[in-house]
Amino acid sequence: MSSYQLNIEEILANIMEIGAHTVGLQFPEGLKMYATSVARQIEEETGANVIISGDPCYGACDVSDTAMKGLVDLLIHFGHTPLPLEYDVPVLFLEAEFQLDVTPSVIKALNLLKDYKKIGLVTTAQHLHLIDEITGILKENGKEVIMKEGRGTQKAQVLGCNFSSIENLSVDAFLFLGSGNFHPLGIKLSTDKPVIIADPYHNEARNIHEFTDRMMRIRFAKITKAREGERFGIIVSSKKGQYRMELAQSLKDTIEAEGKQAFIIFMNQITPELLVPYRDLDAFVVTACPRIAIDDANIYDKPLLTPEELLIVLDKKEWGDYVMDEIRYED
Numbered sequence: 001m002s003s004y005q006l007n008i009e010e011i012l013a014n015i016m017e018i019g020a021h022t023v024g025l026q027f028p029e030g031l032k033m034y035a036t037s038v039a040r041q042i043e044e045e046t047g048a049n050v051i052i053s054g055d056p057c058y059g060a061c062d063v064s065d066t067a068m069k070g071l072v073d074l075l076i077h078f079g080h081t082p083l084p085l086e087y088d089v090p091v092l093f094l095e096a097e098f099q100l101d102v103t104p105s106v107i108k109a110l111n112l113l114k115d116y117k118k119i120g121l122v123t124t125a126q127h128l129h130l131i132d133e134i135t136g137i138l139k140e141n142g143k144e145v146i147m148k149e150g151r152g153t154q155k156a157q158v159l160g161c162n163f164s165s166i167e168n169l170s171v172d173a174f175l176f177l178g179s180g181n182f183h184p185l186g187i188k189l190s191t192d193k194p195v196i197i198a199d200p201y202h203n204e205a206r207n208i209h210e211f212t213d214r215m216m217r218i219r220f221a222k223i224t225k226a227r228e229g230e231r232f233g234i235i236v237s238s239k240k241g242q243y244r245m246e247l248a249q250s251l252k253d254t255i256e257a258e259g260k261q262a263f264i265i266f267m268n269q270i271t272p273e274l275l276v277p278y279r280d281l282d283a284f285v286v287t288a289c290p291r292i293a294i295d296d297a298n299i300y301d302k303p304l305l306t307p308e309e310l311l312i313v314l315d316k317k318e319w320g321d322y323v324m325d326e327i328r329y330e331d
């Protein structure tokens with residue numbers, strides 16, 4: 001099945017084991033093209049009826065258990081590892097392992113890591129199965145590899161909202177395996193250590209520092225603009241793993257204590273179109289997925305801030321203490 005490996009046998013065994021009559025399937029955007037073939041295989045081999053979730057899904061923060069409660073006996077959520085949340089129906093999390101050759105990009109990354117001995121290895125869920133292979137390459141090249149589990153994440157795994165697996169790691173530099181800049185940016189800002197990306201999709205290696213400088217200039221501009229604001233929207237997500245109403249309430253109190261106005265807006269999807277009716281607000285604070293304010297900044301005409309950035313806007317924190325927003329489920 002293309003370059004993703006889905007463990008269909010595990011699915012079939014689970015369905016048989018619990019005797020599920022109706023099974024829900026939920027795929028992240030990049031895997032939705034496999035939905036109908038998986039559904040067909042399940043229906044043919046188990047006799048169960050399958051319902052596919054058609055809503056957008058970007059993480060394990062957004063499991064459709066509540067929406068499918070009463071509809072399905074088992075929900076299979078693909079492509080993400082579970083978060084420490086309670087679900088309304090039995091959920092089987094099935095990682096989708098991306099099959100790719102990591103060696104060339106890791107070899108290139110070694111050039112950029114030549115001055116460092118102790119390397120913190122970090123990646124995302126779809127590459128966790130490659131960790132041993134990369135560790136082998138690093139060790140063969142004289143490196144010491146350091147990894148640990150995080151709160152709600154596996155060894156070496158980070159999420160865009162959870163960098164706990166790299167907290168207090170004693171390393172000289174980090175090697176991130178994957179594509180995109182958001183996770184390496186989070187590692188850089190959380191640790192202030194050199195972060196090298198081995199990107200097997202583009203067969204390249206790069207240092208995150210230039211991107212970090214560019215992104216920080218953009219964030220500084222957003223914060224500066226938001227300082228002029230008098231009326232703030234505080235967005236709370238109805239997605240179970242992104243829901244932070246308590247935080248939103250405390251931010252509202254903080255804003256109002258400064259003599260400004262704040263309004264809590266509760267929503268499931270966050271898009272520029274859905275914020276159009278709130279033209280009278282000067283800036284938004286996003287307590288939902290931390291990626292929204294950073295990754296999507298340029299599609300919104302008003303500043304979108306993380307909760308951490310709001311504290312800088314209100315002079316409760318220094319710009320020099322900038323950190324990424326993280327969702328802490330134990331809070």
Ligand code: SF4
Nearest residue numbers: 058059061160161289
């Ligand atoms: S909140 Fe955002 S970064 Fe965290 S798991 Fe969900 S989609 Fe990923």
